[in-house]
Amino acid sequence: MTDPALMGVAELAGAIRGGQLSAVEATRAALDRIAAWQPVVNAFVRLEADAALARAADLDRDAAAGRWAGPLHGVPLAHKDMFARAGSAMTGGSAILAAQPQPEPAPAVARLEAAGAITLGWLNMSEFAAGPTGHNIHFGHNRNPWDPARVTGGSSAGSGAAVAARMVAGALGSDTGGSIRLPAAMNGLVGLKPTYGRISRAGSMPRAWSLDTIGPLTRTAADAALMTAAAAGHDPRDPTTTRRPFPQDPAFLERPVAGLRLGLPPGDWMADATDEVTAAVAAAMAVLADLGMAAAPVAVPSLDPFFALGDAISKSEAAAAHGAWMRSRPQDYSVHVYSRTEAGFHIPATRYLEATALRGRFLRQFVETVFTEVDVLAAPILTFPVPTIAETDEEHTAAIPAMVARLTRYTRPFNYLGLPALALPIGFDAAGLPMAVQLVGRPFAEPLLLRVAHQYQQATGWHRRVPALPALATAG
Amino acid sequence: MPSDAPSPPIDPALIQQQGRQLHGFALGDARATELAIEVARIQERMAAAMPDFWFFDEPVQFLAELDALACAEDGQ
Numbered sequence: 001m002t003d004p005a006l007m008g009v010a011e012l013a014g015a016i017r018g019g020q021l022s023a024v025e026a027t028r029a030a031l032d033r034i035a036a037w038q039p040v041v042n043a044f045v046r047l048e049a050d051a052a053l054a055r056a057a058d059l060d061r062d063a064a065a066g067r068w069a070g071p072l073h074g075v076p077l078a079h080k081d082m083f084a085r086a087g088s089a090m091t092g093g094s095a096i097l098a099a100q101p102q103p104e105p106a107p108a109v110a111r112l113e114a115a116g117a118i119t120l121g122w123l124n125m126s127e128f129a130a131g132p133t134g135h136n137i138h139f140g141h142n143r144n145p146w147d148p149a150r151v152t153g154g155s156s157a158g159s160g161a162a163v164a165a166r167m168v169a170g171a172l173g174s175d176t177g178g179s180i181r182l183p184a185a186m187n188g189l190v191g192l193k194p195t196y197g198r199i200s201r202a203g204s205m206p207r208a209w210s211l212d213t214i215g216p217l218t219r220t221a222a223d224a225a226l227m228t229a230a231a232a233g234h235d236p237r238d239p240t241t242t243r244r245p246f247p248q249d250p251a252f253l254e255r256p257v258a259g260l261r262l263g264l265p266p267g268d269w270m271a272d273a274t275d276e277v278t279a280a281v282a283a284a285m286a287v288l289a290d291l292g293m294a295a296a297p298v299a300v301p302s303l304d305p306f307f308a309l310g311d312a313i314s315k316s317e318a319a320a321a322h323g324a325w326m327r328s329r330p331q332d333y334s335v336h337v338y339s340r341t342e343a344g345f346h347i348p349a350t351r352y353l354e355a356t357a358l359r360g361r362f363l364r365q366f367v368e369t370v371f372t373e374v375d376v377l378a379a380p381i382l383t384f385p386v387p388t389i390a391e392t393d394e395e396h397t398a399a400i401p402a403m404v405a406r407l408t409r410y411t412r413p414f415n416y417l418g419l420p421a422l423a424l425p426i427g428f429d430a431a432g433l434p435m436a437v438q439l440v441g442r443p444f445a446e447p448l449l450l451r452v453a454h455q456y457q458q459a460t461g462w463h464r465r466v467p468a469l470p471a472l473a474t475a476g
Numbered sequence: 477m478p479s480d481a482p483s484p485p486i487d488p489a490l491i492q493q494q495g496r497q498l499h500g501f502a503l504g505d506a507r508a509t510e511l512a513i514e515v516a517r518i519q520e521r522m523a524a525a526m527p528d529f530w531f532f533d534e535p536v537q538f539l540a541e542l543d544a545l546a547c548a549e550d551g552q
Contacts, residue, residue: 195542210535240539244546305525312522327500342507345499346491346515351522358530360537367545398510418542444546 004029006466009075009169009223010250013116016063016074023056023063023074027118030076030168034120036469037165041143043158044167045081045091047121052076055118071248072230073116079172080156081122082129082205083109092205093125093155095138095332096325106203107238108172108214108231115230120168123158129174129207130318130337131155132182132407133392137334141389144186145467146433150386153182153407155207159217160187165467170218170227176207177314178381178411180215181438184423185381188434188462190453191217192224193411195444196418197242199228200235208317210356211310211415219463221422221453225250228446244444252447253454258292260452263374265437266300269410273383280435284426284456285378291455298373301366303413307405309355309362310416316352319344339397340404355416363417363443371442376452379438380410381423386433414440422449425462486512486519 004012004026015021031049038044059074082092083106089098113119124142126134134142134157142157144150145165152161156173160183163171173180175193184191192215199214206212216227225247232246264285270278289295318341330338370377394403414421422439429435439449457463488508495501495508503511 197539197542242543244543304521308518308521308525312518315518323499339507342501343511343514343518345501346486346494346511347518351519353535354526355522356535356538357533358526359535360541361527361530361533363538363541364545371545397507398513401514418538442545442547443542 005033005166007169008219009072009226010220012075012169013072013226017068023059023118024053026074027052027056027076027120030120033165034167037145037167040148040470041145041152041161041165042140043124043142043162043165044078044121045124045139045158048088048119052118052120059116059118068116070115070230071226072112074118075116075170076118076120076168077112077170078120078123078162078168079109080125080159080174082125082174083172084203085109085119088122090122090205091139092129093127093136093139096329097205103203104237107200107235108204111231111233112172112227117230123162123171125157125159126155126179127334127337128322129155129176129179129205130340132178132404133387133389134183135336135389135393143389144386146188147386147431148470149388149390150433151186151389151392153186153386155179156183156217160184160189160191163187163189163217163219170216170223172214172227172231173217174204174207175213175215175415176211177310177415178408180217181381181411181421181423182407184217185425185436186386186434188425188428188465189217189219189423190221190224190425190463191215191423192228192446192450193414193421194228194232194446195242195420197240198246198420198444198446199231200233200238200241202235202237206317206321208314210313210317213415220457221450222250222253225253225447225450225454228450242444247447253451255451256292257288257452257455260293260376261374262288262293262295263298263300263370263377264295265378265380266297269380270383273380274385276429277380277383277435280427281378281380281437284424284437287456287459288452291459293452296374298370298377300370300377303410306362306413306416307409309359310412312347312351312355313416315341315344316347317344335395335397336400339400359416359418366417367442375441375448377440379440381436381438382407385429385431410438419443420446420449422453424453424456427462428465486516488512491515
């Protein structure tokens with residue numbers, strides 16, 4: 001049988017349900033893998049091995065008695081360290097949050113556990129979910145398993161590294177301006193930023209509440225569908241959550257995509273892309289066309305206004321949330337996070353209100369312009385290679401906004417619009433680093449995006465490539 | 477209502493005063509200058525995105541629009 005640590009969420013769940021594998025065996029395999037890779041990628045900030053093994057043993061006893069918790073029975077997962085949980089501290093990647101009283105447990109994690117998932121531990125991240133690279137001065141920088149000298153992307157940095165390194169089969173992250181899609185793209189994973197309101201954010205650390213979303217990072221779209229099905233749903237503690245159901249039967253992934261309309265990335269979005277990225281995106285579009293999708297150019301409004309409006313909301317809300325700590329504990333912030341938040345104190349309230357008031361109007365204009373012409377819009381995520389940790393270790397305050405803008409140019413606009421967007425891995429460049437494209441849909445079109453991504457993965461197989469464990473000397 | 481006009485360049489001294497008097501932060505001259513440039517840039521880009529006239533928009537409409545603009549999903 002395949003090493004359980006190399007199995008995805010759906011594969012593990014199937015093997016456990018079929019009696020070929022126990023939850024304890026799956027958990028031990030993950031713990032062995034974590035022991036090997038943690039010194040390389042620094043993905044975990046806390047491992048709860050004993051509790052996880054005890055829970056796995058309980059689940060195995062339940063299975064033997066014919067009691068199944070749900071579709072994730074016995075599957076080991078780990079999550080970005082920003083979800084409250086009874087008896088567990090949460091750091092938010094910061095030096096401050098662990099000492100704060102915890103709110104009620106986060107339903108996003110609790111629902112996965114209710115479906116049978118085992119939480120192995122908590123994952124490193126950018127400080128206060130505020131960086132697109134995965135740098136962290138408090139817990140050590142996150143490192144990319146495909147090349148430990150490279151960034152993981154952030155802020156769900158450990159989520160990206162842990163799943164790519166096969167330490168766990170799946171992880172939750174959060175996305176306010178690209179924080180699921182960037183680490184997914186840089187680690188060769190599927191990352192789903194769902195529609196605003198699809199998954200409850202109660203009990204999770206906010207970055208900017210008008211933009212925050214919670215979603216999975218996995219190796220396959222099928223795995224992401226399983227996790228989303230378990231985590232999604234209305235929650236009275238998060239009044240933005242929808243009552244719209246998410247399909248529980250993964251059979252929807254197998255429905256053909258032939259006839260669906262695919263909007264190709266506009267030329268100006270790809271204008272600064274490297275030749276390798278351009279070729280990979282074109283090849284991915286050709287695969288989708290071969291599957292029967294009708295691929296064609298589509299007129300798309302400029303994303304610049306949505307970037308600007310989202311940036312203003314993000315900075316304003318972050319400043320409101322962090323003001324008290326920034327006054328009383330400035331020494332506990334990195335230069336990066338402190339300086340990025342400062343501008344929010346000087347954006348007039350009237351500007352912030354313009355950005356929030358007009359959001360529904362802009363969303364309608366965008367959807368009526370684009371999604372009457374196509375069912376799925378393709379967009380770049382990164383148009384250049386995954387950068388190194390050193391070249392993005394920016395401490396000059398004047399240079400930080402430009403670096404962040406370069407990385408989030410094609411991700412942040414879709415947070416402002418609230419639309420679902422999926423990072424789809426589409427191959428590797430000559431240096432062996434992952435490349436990706438973004439699939440965007442109408443509100444609540446996550447099932448459609450997952451279906452297209454699933455069919456693409458069945459036709460290609462990039463998700464089956466596994467990073468090699470480097471010698472520790474090269475991890476530095 | 478007519479959208480607010482683009483902001484003129486912002487005086488770093490204003491940023492320093494705002495920081496100190498409204499928010500309780502002391503800012504050096506160099507950092508205040510950087511922030512003045514950044515805030516002016518943000519305001520300029522936001523102003524460029526605003527429609528000429530708007531009146532009946534409210535933040536809560538965003539959630540209603542998300543729901544209204546959805547289509548029937550797979551598997552349902």
